[in-house]
Amino acid sequence: MTDGFDAAARIDTSKMHPARVYDYLLGGKTNYVVDEEFAEGMIAVDPTVRNTAMSNRWFMHRATRWLAGRGVGQYMDIGTGIPTEPNLHRIAQQADPTSRIVYVDNDPIVLRHAEALLDSTPEGSTDYVEADVRDPAQIVEKAGATLDFKQPIALSLIALLHFVGDEDDAYGIVSRLVDALPAGSYLVIAHVTGDFAPEESAEVVARYRRAGSTLRPRTKKEVEQFFDGMDLVEPGLALAPDWNPDLGPDQPPAGDTPVPVYVGVARKR
Numbered sequence: 001m002t003d004g005f006d007a008a009a010r011i012d013t014s015k016m017h018p019a020r021v022y023d024y025l026l027g028g029k030t031n032y033v034v035d036e037e038f039a040e041g042m043i044a045v046d047p048t049v050r051n052t053a054m055s056n057r058w059f060m061h062r063a064t065r066w067l068a069g070r071g072v073g074q075y076m077d078i079g080t081g082i083p084t085e086p087n088l089h090r091i092a093q094q095a096d097p098t099s100r101i102v103y104v105d106n107d108p109i110v111l112r113h114a115e116a117l118l119d120s121t122p123e124g125s126t127d128y129v130e131a132d133v134r135d136p137a138q139i140v141e142k143a144g145a146t147l148d149f150k151q152p153i154a155l156s157l158i159a160l161l162h163f164v165g166d167e168d169d170a171y172g173i174v175s176r177l178v179d180a181l182p183a184g185s186y187l188v189i190a191h192v193t194g195d196f197a198p199e200e201s202a203e204v205v206a207r208y209r210r211a212g213s214t215l216r217p218r219t220k221k222e223v224e225q226f227f228d229g230m231d232l233v234e235p236g237l238a239l240a241p242d243w244n245p246d247l248g249p250d251q252p253p254a255g256d257t258p259v260p261v262y263v264g265v266a267r268k269r
């Protein structure tokens with residue numbers, strides 16, 4: 001892990017970054033004018049986008065509670081984002097203080113704030129790795145300093161894979177990461193879709209492209225494909241608010257429009 005001062009020097013405030021745009025949507029303060037303007041542009045296209053971001057985050061809370069309830073004690077969270085309480089380790093370590101967590105992100109602003117991700121319980125452990133998901137071998141190698149790859153690990157790719165285009169072989173990346181995990185591990189995915197509002201989705205994709213970034217929404221079938229060869233747990237692939245809502249306390253607000261994020265948790269055989 002490189003230090004925070006180096007990270008601060010590498011933060012580019014001249015173009016929007018997905019981590020900071022998401023932070024703005026969640027009501028955070030770790031973002032710049034360029035991120036706010038981009039986010040407000042998205043809200044103008046789709047006024048429900050803030051609710052979508054929150055529903056996604058609440059899914060992470062519930063999925064982590066579900067995993068902790070199954071006795072999972074190790075987590076590898078790639079595309080962690082800017083710390084937003086409660087972070088994954090807080091939920092996991094509330095259930096089991098010995099839980100070990102490795103966070104991974106490629107944005108220097110996340111590294112800059114990583115100390116908030118590293119306040120582990122004394123019995124457990126948290127680590128932060130600055131890496132790109134497109135280099136799964138490096139991630140597995142570095143995570144091995146904290147995680148035992150002979151024991152089940154929950155791999156979470158929450159609101160990450162839609163930033164990985166087809167040209168980067170998103171499916172190959174996920175397979176290589178899952179291959180490194182032992183049987184009994186879990187894969188957790190949340191992924192944006194354009195299935196319900198294709199025109200608005202295409203407009204948002206175009207805005208990302210103009211800003212020099214990739215957004216690749218995927219259909220239900222395309223998201224399901226990430227779980228090939230694994231067993232999806234109940235309720236299967238669902239829209240974010242519909243995945244085990246009873247695991248609250250965060251209750252997604254009831255709305256008329258579907259939240260365009262497919263989510264799923266699957267077990268490796």
Ligand SMILES: C[S@@+](CC[C@H](N)C(=O)[O-])C[C@H]1O[C@@H](n2cnc3c(N)ncnc32)[C@H](O)[C@@H]1O
Pocket residue numbers: 018019022056057060078079080081082104105106107110131132133134157158159160163
């Ligand atoms: C929308 S945020 C999601 C944060 C968190 N997982 C959540 O759902 O609340 C997406 C995160 O993925 C990170 N990210 C995007 N592309 C990445 C890549 N190629 N490798 C690693 N992280 C990436 C961004 O920096 C950002 O922090």
